[in-house]
Amino acid sequence: MIHFSILGQPGQDNAVLSTINTSQSIHRILFDCGEAVLEGIPYSDLQAIDHLMFSHLHMDHIAGFDSFFRGVFNRTSRENHIWGPPETARILQHRFQGFWWNHAADLDAEWLVHDVHEDHIETTRFLAHEAFSVAHPEPARPHSGVILEHEAYTVQVIPLSHHGISLGYRVQEKPRTNIDMQKLNEMGLRPGPWMQHLKNPQYQEETLDIAGEPHPTQDLRAALLVEREQGSLAYITDLLIDEVARTKLIPFLKGIETLICESQFHPSDLELALKNHHTTPELAAQLAQDAGAKELVLFHVSQRYRPETWREMLELARQIFRNTRFSEHWPL
Ligand SMILES: [Zn+2]
Ligand SMILES: [Zn+2]
Helix, strand or coil: CCEEEEEECEEEEEEEEEEEECCCCEEEECCCCCCCCCCCCCCCHCCCCCCCCCCCCCCHHHCCCHHHHHCCCCCCCCEEEECCCCCCHHHHHHCCCCCCCCCCCCCCCCEEEEEEEECCEEEEEHHHHCCCCCCCCCEEEECCCEEECCCCEEEEEEEEECEEEEEEEEEEEEEEEEHHHHHHHHHCCCCCCHHHHHHHHCCCCCCEEECCCEEEEEHHHHHEEEEECCEEEEEECCCCHHHHHHHHHHHHHHCCCCCEEEEECHHHHHHHHHHHCCCHHHHHHHHHHHHHCCCEEEECCCCCCHHHHHHHHHHHHHHHHHCECCCCCCCC
16 A cells, blocks of 8 residues: 655645555655655654655755755665666765764765666765765666566656656556455355465465365466555656646556646746746646546645635646645645
């Protein structure tokens, strides 16, 4: 299951913390890290963020980085990954080095910063015990859209236009194999440890023992196993939505459960939105509609407007795509 929270308030810096809970393990991805967005997040959750993924490195998306880094700079309990568009490693190295590291020799952490290019990833390794002073480049590796392949989920990227690149992300939980319990009852089979073997593709025996009776494994699998689609979430911000972008975005977002999309400008400022490579609620809603999204969550609204205008923006989006909302934490 994928949960998410929109961090930060309307008109201020925002970010998204998403949690993938497989019931066996929990994985956390933070999308962007603007000023003060981590306030209110339990410190233990902050320290358990597996991946920090930047859309781009404008100030309003990275201003809160020090708060994140303070909690994890010497983390060795898990890998430290930061992702972003080209130049992320160069900019991040300045952030890493912006402190007095007089105890660096005692530190052990390693940081991997991944610059995501159109068709390959350039990873740079930084070591805390070197006070982050040396950038160690790793060999570039190709990608075909999927940048992270975890056993529980995948992360896909799309480069979007923001007078430069802003990366859009799609997190997709992998389908899970379950046993159809109703069918099992109908077949008069007693539940037991054999069910684990049934679900385990490594189990290659021809028969399974159920209450002392052998049953053909293949037949049981065909009759009882069902693949369940799991959750998905997309995060797109600071982007131009024109026809070229829509042609790429609609297939990328196809069937997404939750689309989180920025909505900086009121439609009356459409010209300004297009000029600055930002969106309006109507552009976001049309995209959600055309991609077959289940819900649209608008965020990153401009502070140039008053709360009543933000509410009006939400209404305008709902006229195109009904299931649109702001974060439930926003006082609107
Ligand atoms: Zn921006
Ligand atoms: Zn922004």
